[in-house]
Amino acid sequence: MMDEKSTVPSTTHEKAFALSSNDDAAFSDVALNVSGHKQELQRNFGLLSLCGLGITSGNVWFALGGSLNVAIFNGGPPGVIYEFIAASVFYWLVAASIAELASAIPSAGGVYHWATITGGRYGRACGWFAGWWNVFAWLLALASATQIVAVQATSMYAVMHDDFETQQWHVFVAFIIITWITILIVLYLNRALPPIEIISGFFVVAGVFITILVCAIMPYVNQQPYATNYSVWRDWQNATGYPSGFAFLAGMLNGAYAVGTPDLLTHLAEEVPHPSRNIPKAILFQYVFGFFSGLFYLIAILYGVSSFDDVLASLYLFPLAEIYRQAAGSKAGSVGLVFLSFLPAFLSCIGCCVTASRVFWTLARDGATPCSRFFSNVDRSTHNPFRAIMFSGVFVTVLGCIYVGSKTAFSAFVGSFVILTTLSYVTAILPHLLSGRKNVVPGWFWMKGLRGFVVNGIACAYIIVFNVIFCFPFSLPVDAAHMNYASLITGGLSLFMLVFWFIRQSTYIGPRKVVLDAHVLAKDAL
Numbered sequence: 001m002m003d004e005k006s007t008v009p010s011t012t013h014e015k016a017f018a019l020s021s022n023d024d025a026a027f028s029d030v031a032l033n034v035s036g037h038k039q040e041l042q043r044n045f046g047l048l049s050l051c052g053l054g055i056t057s058g059n060v061w062f063a064l065g066g067s068l069n070v071a072i073f074n075g076g077p078p079g080v081i082y083e084f085i086a087a088s089v090f091y092w093l094v095a096a097s098i099a100e101l102a103s104a105i106p107s108a109g110g111v112y113h114w115a116t117i118t119g120g121r122y123g124r125a126c127g128w129f130a131g132w133w134n135v136f137a138w139l140l141a142l143a144s145a146t147q148i149v150a151v152q153a154t155s156m157y158a159v160m161h162d163d164f165e166t167q168q169w170h171v172f173v174a175f176i177i178i179t180w181i182t183i184l185i186v187l188y189l190n191r192a193l194p195p196i197e198i199i200s201g202f203f204v205v206a207g208v209f210i211t212i213l214v215c216a217i218m219p220y221v222n223q224q225p226y227a228t229n230y231s232v233w234r235d236w237q238n239a240t241g242y243p244s245g246f247a248f249l250a251g252m253l254n255g256a257y258a259v260g261t262p263d264l265l266t267h268l269a270e271e272v273p274h275p276s277r278n279i280p281k282a283i284l285f286q287y288v289f290g291f292f293s294g295l296f297y298l299i300a301i302l303y304g305v306s307s308f309d310d311v312l313a314s315l316y317l318f319p320l321a322e323i324y325r326q327a328a329g330s331k332a333g334s335v336g337l338v339f340l341s342f343l344p345a346f347l348s349c350i351g352c353c354v355t356a357s358r359v360f361w362t363l364a365r366d367g368a369t370p371c372s373r374f375f376s377n378v379d380r381s382t383h384n385p386f387r388a389i390m391f392s393g394v395f396v397t398v399l400g401c402i403y404v405g406s407k408t409a410f411s412a413f414v415g416s417f418v419i420l421t422t423l424s425y426v427t428a429i430l431p432h433l434l435s436g437r438k439n440v441v442p443g444w445f446w447m448k449g450l451r452g453f454v455v456n457g458i459a460c461a462y463i464i465v466f467n468v469i470f471c472f473p474f475s476l477p478v479d480a481a482h483m484n485y486a487s488l489i490t491g492g493l494s495l496f497m498l499v500f501w502f503i504r505q506s507t508y509i510g511p512r513k514v515v516l517d518a519h520v521l522a523k524d525a526l
Helices: 011-016 021-026 047-057 060-066 076-104 111-118 120-160 168-188 193-221 229-233 244-259 264-268 275-304 308-313 319-328 331-365 386-405 407-414 417-434 449-469 486-504
Strands: none
Touching: 047 193, 047 264, 047 275, 047 331, 060 193, 060 244, 060 275, 060 319, 060 331, 076 111, 076 229, 076 244, 076 264, 076 275, 076 417, 076 449, 111 120, 111 331, 111 417, 120 168, 120 319, 120 331, 120 386, 120 407, 120 417, 120 486, 168 331, 168 386, 193 275, 193 319, 193 331, 229 275, 244 275, 244 417, 244 449, 264 275, 264 331, 275 319, 308 319, 319 331, 331 386, 386 407, 407 486, 417 449, 417 486
């Protein structure tokens, strides 16, 4: 399953990354990374901090709890649990496909770079669309994470003040404050990010452990009844208006939203030593911890909730506030548990910002964005893509303004995250599969023989089929406020990419390729 590779390339690997003799001479004194660019970012992250980032920004248990008031309509408590398990199984296969490409081509561009390589003669176009889908997805992920933290902050206040009625502008103010605190941290604390992510990982682990214990113990202490085994595991309640089978498939979107970040860590490839080994290991840890913490968390809170009707009727914008109030038996307990998720949620914004800015920066350095020369700059004092980070902050701020005007419009944008990310994944994985997996030279982690074809094939089939299902309305009958606008948003953004492609295609080249030779590559590039 995993093969240790030498950093000295084989002849096959040299053929896969051809660089002319003139270019080789030109770059003989310049340390390059696998993308073919000068190594400009510092490799500050290690395996531990990478794992911390993975479980913090890919915070499964928190994402599941935050969407429970939506997920509960697709089958009730049993639907929430079984749909999460089903979505996780498919995402394990997607993550394995991502991990082997990240091991073979450890570039900050991630799917953008891989699609360029696996796409062969169509690589430039594949890479272009994969890159833009991915950057939009991560910018929307940052906006979504920030909005959730803002809602948490206002909900904690509302729990302790019965006469307080949360308005959208309250959330917007909190949204702007959180956005720019996050941006300032990422801008000016670059060297501190690895220890911050280690601390964040500790808060995630401690938070889910304490929350599970409280939800499991406090109903007994307060002499409150637990939910029955029947209601948690077998009482199927379909309130979507669709047939139960389709409701189950559509409900997997909630699980996909929670676990759908397998490329998160790949964009740190140029900031971690030995990324060919460390990134697949960190992805494995992210998904193992995410699945088990998410599953045990769901079981605990579903047994601890005494009335889902009260949860759905709650005036709190954050559904976990009412769920925790019921489980803990007090408002103070609810605020305490929400705060346990608030800290990791806020810290997850940092990871999302790092990822979004790195993806945008990699596109800019290859001339794939407007004002590419400006945004591709790496600041010499902060040692990070300063301007790309600022762009991420401005973009998210604009989305926050949309939230003030229309929650439906904002939800339409951030709700496109799953479709945009998976489109970028399949643009890299499908050509890899169709080419017989021959365009990529194996890295440290590689699925040999038939196993690789099966995993890649199921991953692609899942993405293609479920992206169609995830575009259906959430429930029937449909009205404007509850319509699923993911297809409209995805189509609109794709149209922008297509128009910009025709404008730039004559000058756009894509990720550069280098001979993977020790005297060319930067230290620890593989």
